[in-house]
Amino acid sequence: MKFYDCSTAPSPRRVRMFLAEKKLDMETVQIDLRNGEQFSDAFRAINPDCTVPVLELDDGTCLTEVFAICQYLEDEFPAHSMFGRNAIEAALATQWNIKIEQQGLGAIAESIRNYASGFKGRALTGPTDYEQIPALAERGRRRAAEFFRTLDAQLARHTFIAGEQFTIADITAMVFTDFAAWIKLELPDDAHNLRRWKTLVAERPSASV
Amino acid sequence: MKFYDCSTAPSPRRVRMFLAEKKLDMETVQIDLRNGEQFSDAFRAINPDCTVPVLELDDGTCLTEVFAICQYLEDEFPAHSMFGRNAIEAALATQWNIKIEQQGLGAIAESIRNYASGFKGRALTGPTDYEQIPALAERGRRRAAEFFRTLDAQLARHTFIAGEQFTIADITAMVFTDFAAWIKLELPDDAHNLRRWKTLVAERPSASV
Numbered sequence: 001m002k003f004y005d006c007s008t009a010p011s012p013r014r015v016r017m018f019l020a021e022k023k024l025d026m027e028t029v030q031i032d033l034r035n036g037e038q039f040s041d042a043f044r045a046i047n048p049d050c051t052v053p054v055l056e057l058d059d060g061t062c063l064t065e066v067f068a069i070c071q072y073l074e075d076e077f078p079a080h081s082m083f084g085r086n087a088i089e090a091a092l093a094t095q096w097n098i099k100i101e102q103q104g105l106g107a108i109a110e111s112i113r114n115y116a117s118g119f120k121g122r123a124l125t126g127p128t129d130y131e132q133i134p135a136l137a138e139r140g141r142r143r144a145a146e147f148f149r150t151l152d153a154q155l156a157r158h159t160f161i162a163g164e165q166f167t168i169a170d171i172t173a174m175v176f177t178d179f180a181a182w183i184k185l186e187l188p189d190d191a192h193n194l195r196r197w198k199t200l201v202a203e204r205p206s207a208s209v
Numbered sequence: 210m211k212f213y214d215c216s217t218a219p220s221p222r223r224v225r226m227f228l229a230e231k232k233l234d235m236e237t238v239q240i241d242l243r244n245g246e247q248f249s250d251a252f253r254a255i256n257p258d259c260t261v262p263v264l265e266l267d268d269g270t271c272l273t274e275v276f277a278i279c280q281y282l283e284d285e286f287p288a289h290s291m292f293g294r295n296a297i298e299a300a301l302a303t304q305w306n307i308k309i310e311q312q313g314l315g316a317i318a319e320s321i322r323n324y325a326s327g328f329k330g331r332a333l334t335g336p337t338d339y340e341q342i343p344a345l346a347e348r349g350r351r352r353a354a355e356f357f358r359t360l361d362a363q364l365a366r367h368t369f370i371a372g373e374q375f376t377i378a379d380i381t382a383m384v385f386t387d388f389a390a391w392i393k394l395e396l397p398d399d400a401h402n403l404r405r406w407k408t409l410v411a412e413r414p415s416a417s418v
Contacts, residue, residue, distance in 0.1 A: 004356055028252075049308075057297060059297070061297055061300075061301070063300050063301075063304060064304065065303070065304045065307045065308070067303060067307060068300045068301070068303040068304035068307065069300070071299065071303050072296055072297070072299070074302035075296035075299065076296055087281055087284035087285055088266060088268070088270055088281070090280065090281070090284065091270075091272050091277045091278070091281035091284075092270070092272075092277070094274070094276060094277040094280050095272060095274045095277035097272065098273070098274045098276060098277065103335075113238055124352075126312075128352075130348060130352075130353075130356060133342060133345065133348070135342045135344075136342065136345075139339060139342070143333075143337075143339075146337060180316045
């Protein structure tokens with residue numbers, strides 16, 4: 001297996017954290033997103049969506065979505081489960097992972113890509129160019145701030161995002177809260193549950209990858 | 210278990226098709242989206258995101274994301290697998306399901322909710338009101354049309370979306386291609402592979418639910 005990474009980007013960091021929690025070592029190739037290596041012919045042959053992370057399997061199959069990569073690694077290496085202890089915990093971990101992707105990470109990406117001059121004409125990832133829509137920059141920021149409240153309320157009831165176990169949802173939430181700094185969005189002072197959780201997760205070795 | 214459905218809406222149809230393929234019967238409650246029942250106090254207690262489908266489990270847990278519901282049902286009722294025959298096929302089914310959600314279904318929803326007068330001030334699902342952004346109506350339409358080409362190219366290489374097995378990805382793709390009619394977007398005449406696949410899937414009893 002080979003892992004295509006970019007050490008400065010949030011999406012592949014989710015896989016790096018997952019690998020660290022599972023205690024898996026992996027041959028890793030850095031893709032230079034800043035200089036557009038994701039649009040090279042060589043990388044398009046690996047992932048036509050021109051995004052990282054990618055996990056290339058030994059039979060040549062390339063997995064190009066974070067959740068699909070993590071699901072595969074969980075199936076192949078079940079030790080140190082990132083999907084709870086049973087089908088209900090697994091479904092809740094998956095559900096929160098989806099919510100954090102869409103309402104959290106997606107909102108920040110929407111804000112950055114529709115604002116930063118470096119993404120002019122590149123408002124969406126993928127092979128096709130789309131113009132920036134300035135109204136989305138503000139909407140994304142508002143959505144991300146609102147999602148802090150959703151997570152804080154959930155963490156008032158549970159130790160971790162999806163319950164009492166650390167799961168893939170905590171990894172995605174950790175990357176989300178750090179990614180928020182890219183748009184200078186800080187955890188609200190009164191989000192005590194979210195702050196308690198972040199301190200707890202930050203102590204894990206996986207948080208520093 | 211109890212399934213909260215809306216017989217006219219595309220998202221719960223994905224679960225209806227999944228249940229039909231798995232040959233599972235389920236107690237079903239219709240939620241009247243047209244008259245705003247999803248915003249009632251009673252339904253907010255079931256799903257604060259105010260969306261269907263929801264699967265309420267016997268212990269009271271409410272699963273509110275299509276993929277999490279399907280993953281749970283697959284875990285509990287493995288017969289008639291909707292995730293292929295092994296970990297690689299499962300990961301590819303999941304990956305295509307994500308791509309179809311984001312690049313297909315999501316694009317159409319973006320187009321409709323930012324155009325139709327009935328969604329004025331309601332451009333996103335969920336408890337918070339967001340204004341329509343007219344530029345997204347056209348962008349969503351363009352993205353959905355482009356995604357027909359992505360699916361057509363994939364189906365030039367495989368019988369079904371994620372390979373040689375019918376999977377959850379085919380369910381999501383079927384709902385996507387039918388949902389496209391809501392914005393009067395038709396399969397391109399020369400999308401021969403996509404048309405061949407659609408005829409094949411339409412013959413399955415699950416396609417009529």
